[in-house]
Amino acid sequence: MFEEVFRALGLAELNSGVAGVEGDIATGEPASRSINPATEEPLPAVREASFADYDRVVDRAVAAFERWRTTPAPARGEVVRRIGETLRARKAELGLLVTLETGKIRSEGEGEVQEMIDMCDFAVGLSRQLHGLTIASERPRHRMIEQWQPLGPIGVISAFNFPVAVWAWNAIIAAVCGDTIVWKPSPRTPLTAIAVAGIVQSIARENGCEGVFNLVVGGVDLGERMIADPRLPLISATGSCAMGRRVGEVVARRLGRSLLELGGNNAIIITPSASLDLAIRATAFAAVGTAGQRCTTARRLIVHDTLHDQVIERLAAVYQRLPIGDPWDPGTLIGPLISQHAVETMRSALEAAKNQGAEVVVGGGRLDRPGYFVTPALVRARPEMPIVAVETFAPILYVMKYADLDEAIAIQNGVEQGLTSAIFTNDLREAERFLSATGSDCGIANVNIGTSGAEIGGAFGGEKATGGGREAGSDSWKAYMRRQTCTINHGDQPPLAQGVRFDISEG
Ligand code: UN1
Numbered sequence: 001m002f003e004e005v006f007r008a009l010g011l012a013e014l015n016s017g018v019a020g021v022e023g024d025i026a027t028g029e030p031a032s033r034s035i036n037p038a039t040e041e042p043l044p045a046v047r048e049a050s051f052a053d054y055d056r057v058v059d060r061a062v063a064a065f066e067r068w069r070t071t072p073a074p075a076r077g078e079v080v081r082r083i084g085e086t087l088r089a090r091k092a093e094l095g096l097l098v099t100l101e102t103g104k105i106r107s108e109g110e111g112e113v114q115e116m117i118d119m120c121d122f123a124v125g126l127s128r129q130l131h132g133l134t135i136a137s138e139r140p141r142h143r144m145i146e147q148w149q150p151l152g153p154i155g156v157i158s159a160f161n162f163p164v165a166v167w168a169w170n171a172i173i174a175a176v177c178g179d180t181i182v183w184k185p186s187p188r189t190p191l192t193a194i195a196v197a198g199i200v201q202s203i204a205r206e207n208g209c210e211g212v213f214n215l216v217v218g219g220v221d222l223g224e225r226m227i228a229d230p231r232l233p234l235i236s237a238t239g240s241c242a243m244g245r246r247v248g249e250v251v252a253r254r255l256g257r258s259l260l261e262l263g264g265n266n267a268i269i270i271t272p273s274a275s276l277d278l279a280i281r282a283t284a285f286a287a288v289g290t291a292g293q294r295c296t297t298a299r300r301l302i303v304h305d306t307l308h309d310q311v312i313e314r315l316a317a318v319y320q321r322l323p324i325g326d327p328w329d330p331g332t333l334i335g336p337l338i339s340q341h342a343v344e345t346m347r348s349a350l351e352a353a354k355n356q357g358a359e360v361v362v363g364g365g366r367l368d369r370p371g372y373f374v375t376p377a378l379v380r381a382r383p384e385m386p387i388v389a390v391e392t393f394a395p396i397l398y399v400m401k402y403a404d405l406d407e408a409i410a411i412q413n414g415v416e417q418g419l420t421s422a423i424f425t426n427d428l429r430e431a432e433r434f435l436s437a438t439g440s441d442c443g444i445a446n447v448n449i450g451t452s453g454a455e456i457g458g459a460f461g462g463e464k465a466t467g468g469g470r471e472a473g474s475d476s477w478k479a480y481m482r483r484q485t486c487t488i489n490h491g492d493q494p495p496l497a498q499g500v501r502f503d504i505s506e507g
Contacts, residue, residue: 002100006044008093009195017048017190017217019197020060021210026053028218034188037103037336038326038371046190049216051225057214058231061153061180064211069150069178071209076176077127079207083172084120086199087113094164094195096328101189102163103335103372104290105327115165116196118456119172119472126477127176141491148481150178155232157223157247159239160338161293161393163189164196166261169460169471170236170480175212177480179234182214184226188338190217227251234259234480238295241391241417241465248467259479260467261460263391264419266442266451267300267412269434270311271405274424278448280311282424283397284318286450288376291334292395293342295466296420296444296452300388302408305401312380312399316362319378324367336372337394343372346394349387350377356385358398383411391417405430413441419462420444420451443470 006012016025028048036043049057068076087094095110104112135144156170163185171181185193197215204210216222227235227250236259237247244262251258268286270279286298303311327335337343343366350364358381367373376395381388388398402408412421421440424447425431431447433439443462444454454460459474461467470476496502 002096005093005096005100009090009097010198011044011191011195014045014047015191015194017046017194018053018057018215019194019201020057020214022201022205024056026050026217028053032187034101034190035339036100037338038373040370040372043101043191046194046217048187048218049222051222054216054218054222054225057216058153058182058229060211061182061214062231064209065150065153065180068180068209068212071178073127073130073176073178076178077124079203079209080120080127080172080176081124082203082207083200084117084124086203087117087120090199091117094192097192097195098163099327099335101192102160103327103338105332105335106330108290109327112162112165115456116168116172119168122456122473123172123176126173130177130477130481137487138497139489139495140493141489143488143490145486145488147484147486148177148478149484151480151482152233153180153182153231154480155226155229155235156181156183157226157235157237157239158183158185160186160188161290161295162238163192166238166471167193167196169456171213173472173477174480177477179480180212180214182216182226182232184216184218184223187217187219193217224250228254230254230256233257236469236471237261244467257479259469259471261295261462261469261471262465262467263417264295264297264462264466265300265389265391265415265417266296266298266420267302267422268298268451269402269408269412269423270301270303270307271408271423271425271427271430272304272306273427273430275426275448276307276311276314279424280314280318282422282448282450283315286422286452287397288319288322288334288395289452291337291374292376293338293393294452296454297395298397298422298451299391300412301397301399302402302411303399305403308399308401312361312378315378315397315399319362319376322376324373324375334376334395337374339372342394343374345392346374346377346396349390349392349394349396350379353379353381353385353387353396353398356387357382358385358387363395383414389415405433409434409439416465417462418442418464419466420446420454422446422449422451424448
């Protein structure tokens, strides 16, 4: 029923899971299919990259790097500008493809494409701002500078839930930095990746830089090959904490760099001074938007004990009215989960919660229709229940009570992950306490804003088991370059630093 979208994006009945230069196609066996999670129907098939395909692609990325690194950065930015223009023109159909493959609602599917466009706009400006420092030298007639050089071919491993936005955070920045890119998307969302890679490949071709942006579709075996590959000095990986531990270990063993964006277990604190209307609306989006499948999804709600019952009651009323259904239908707010496995994971998390003494206030069921649809669950819980420390990639919100702000912050920080966090308060001191060194320990801390939906202008990422990586805006670009400290002597004496003397005589 969505044949025109596939056609418009150049997708056929069988598609190559390799892209980068024209004519290079995947030879892996067998072909696989992603599933439309709203209908359980198979989408067009993909032939995955074989190991031989992978090696060819990486060799090409290495060769392309030799040229690309000497292309002036603003000229690299010009290629990125053209990519952004094309994505703008194709936003509607690409957004719909995101919807079909991930189950995200239309506005979120298009939002994802907008995130790529925003990255292009940001990176065009950045291509003229890869600034280094001039540093005062302690030695006479010496000058010190810090400069940033391209790093090499970068490996990007992305997850199903942001199948193209997270690629753009990495690839678009890496491209203006002079790196080439080898992208392995989630095997659950290969078509969105193939469509974007096709668009980018043809722009690269028109601009004489084929081989800068490459794609290899494959599973865990291919990922293992990639992370162990010394030709890729940086691996940027998004996924679960378990996956990130593996990537971190293997990359560290070869002393490569990894940039990890892993699980979150994000909390929202609602204080007595909060505007409840604001807090309820923001919490609802953070907890059930994208059917709870963002790494930034709010999974824990920590409410002052004077408001606790009222907040549960108001949220329960919202949950009961959530329009759940076909994600391409404009009235829908909640689409399906990605897979049957996700539905089962949600069910077993709720079972565990109940066994630990939690009470499911509303939701947690499965819709009686094709597709992986669930009703978002609101659960009364306590911070000491082991289940609240677990990131379940589904819409489950555990609501807990607190008595004073120190306790709320301790609960919020009391999990291994450290991605995003939020407080709802109109009390300046509470807000500042939350943002202070003894406040939230997360990479992202918001006041009167939910935990999800970050803008690209800031650095995105988290602490602790979230992996420590930072992507997208601010100075995240530095992860994609190598820093070089240069000292230049323009005098006729060789003075040594720290006052060290080493006077030699020549006969
Ligand atoms: C993710 O779920 O991996 O802040 C990324 C957000 C989005 C990105 C989420 N901009 O919710």
